[in-house]
Amino acid sequence: MPRKTLRDILSRVFHLDTPIFLEVAMKRHSLLVGVIVLTLGATLLDAQGRGRGQGAGQGQAVNNNNSGMPWEALRAAVMIPWEGVPFTAQKTEPFKVFDNISYVGIETVGSYVINTSGGLILIDSTYAETADHVLDGVRKLGFDPSNIKYMLITHQHNDHFGGAARIKQQVPGARVGASLEDWDAIEKGTMIARDLVIKDGDTLKLGDTTLKFYVLPGHTVGNLATEIQARGNGKSYRTLVGLAFAPAPGMTAASITSTERLEQLGPWDALLTSHSYLAPVAIPLTAQQILLSGAPDATRKPTGHPAAVGPERINAYFDQILKATRDRLAREQARPPQ
Ligand SMILES: [Zn+2]
Numbered sequence: 467m468p469r470k471t472l473r474d475i476l477s478r479v480f481h482l483d484t485p486i487f488l489e490v491a492m493k494r495h496s497l498l499v500g501v502i503v504l505t506l507g508a509t510l511l512d513a514q515g516r517g518r519g520q521g522a523g524q525g526q527a528v529n530n531n532n533s534g535m536p537w538e539a540l541r542a543a544v545m546i547p548w549e550g551v552p553f554t555a556q557k558t559e560p561f562k563v564f565d566n567i568s569y570v571g572i573e574t575v576g577s578y579v580i581n582t583s584g585g586l587i588l589i590d591s592t593y594a595e596t597a598d599h600v601l602d603g604v605r606k607l608g609f610d611p612s613n614i615k616y617m618l619i620t621h622q623h624n625d626h627f628g629g630a631a632r633i634k635q636q637v638p639g640a641r642v643g644a645s646l647e648d649w650d651a652i653e654k655g656t657m658i659a660r661d662l663v664i665k666d667g668d669t670l671k672l673g674d675t676t677l678k679f680y681v682l683p684g685h686t687v688g689n690l691a692t693e694i695q696a697r698g699n700g701k702s703y704r705t706l707v708g709l710a711f712a713p714a715p716g717m718t719a720a721s722i723t724s725t726e727r728l729e730q731l732g733p734w735d736a737l738l739t740s741h742s743y744l745a746p747v748a749i750p751l752t753a754q755q756i757l758l759s760g761a762p763d764a765t766r767k768p769t770g771h772p773a774a775v776g777p778e779r780i781n782a783y784f785d786q787i788l789k790a791t792r793d794r795l796a797r798e799q800a801r802p803p804q
Contacts, residue, residue, distance in 0.1 A: 468567075471562070492768055537743050540743040562607070564696035567707065575590070576740045578666060582674075589707050590740060597628075597631075612639075615640060620691070646663050647683070675694065692706065703771060706737050708738070711725065725784055732781060736775065
């Protein structure tokens with residue numbers, strides 16, 4: 467299959483929302499197609515199993531935080547090619563998402579830089595091993611890392627804070643921010659003294675830009691999302707940066723409340739998630755979407771910017787997440803995890 471054709475198919479299937487995903491796809495297309503087919507097959511088998519009788523599928527323990535969630539197939543497709551490969555092999559080129567927000571992360575973990583008239587704000591650091599990659603990305607985009615005024619950590623997981631100490635070492639003047647609830651773990655994990663403590667509803671102004679923060683328990687106790695007006699094509703888009711959804715064990719109910727709240731806080735024009743595979747792309751893929759890749763996605767209306775998928779798609783995505791999370795809660799209540 468000529469590369470152009472495959473790229474064309476994938477870009478239609480994934481609506482070109484995830485250029486980094488496409489890059490992985492182009493590099494490792496045969497494996498990727500295999501993963502998608504396998505995952506779809508597993509999903510179909512699972513659905514069949516559930517349909518056969520009451521017991522099948524329902525009694526299974528939730529084996530990981532992403533199990534059954536809308537992004538499960540896409541996550542597998544993004545993650546599996548990099549299993550057993552050093553993080554530093556993920557040489558993702560940085561790219562502009564909006565005029566004022568760019569991606570400087572690696573293939574499997576996001577990091578965003580926001581450029582304001584008063585300096586730069588970095589959201590998440592990725593791993594310790596890839597912190598320099600993040601700073602190189604900032605440079606490649608034409609920005610000076612020493613101009614990073616704030617480094618905000620979305621939540622207390624190593625893939626997001628692991629590089630913070632290295633970045634703080636390179637940019638000692640940068641203030642480090644995280645939610646009150648997640649700071650304890652971040653302090654222990656980074657050895658960075660507790661600095662900017664962010665509470666739900668707080669705002670932060672830098673130059674021409676104001677950020678607003680939401681603390682959304684579910685993935686962690688203090689999972690943080692950042693609201694910003696993203697700019698592109700002469701328009702402004704109400705955007706959330708740094709979202710993570712996968713409910714942690716014991717936090718499924720909190721996760722439902724947080725996702726409901728996110729939806730109520732809408733309409734949102736764009737979600738820049740903390741991992742590319744959490745983005746509101748039209749998954750799980752159906753056989754029709756793969757075989758007839760030109761099939762239109764009814765939930766998607768043009769918004770004037772390729773990264774702004776629009777409130778219709780985003781609300782549909784929230785509803786998908788809510789359904790999956792409520793299903794999980796029902797399973798947990800039927801048979802609590804041991
Ligand atoms: Zn996480």
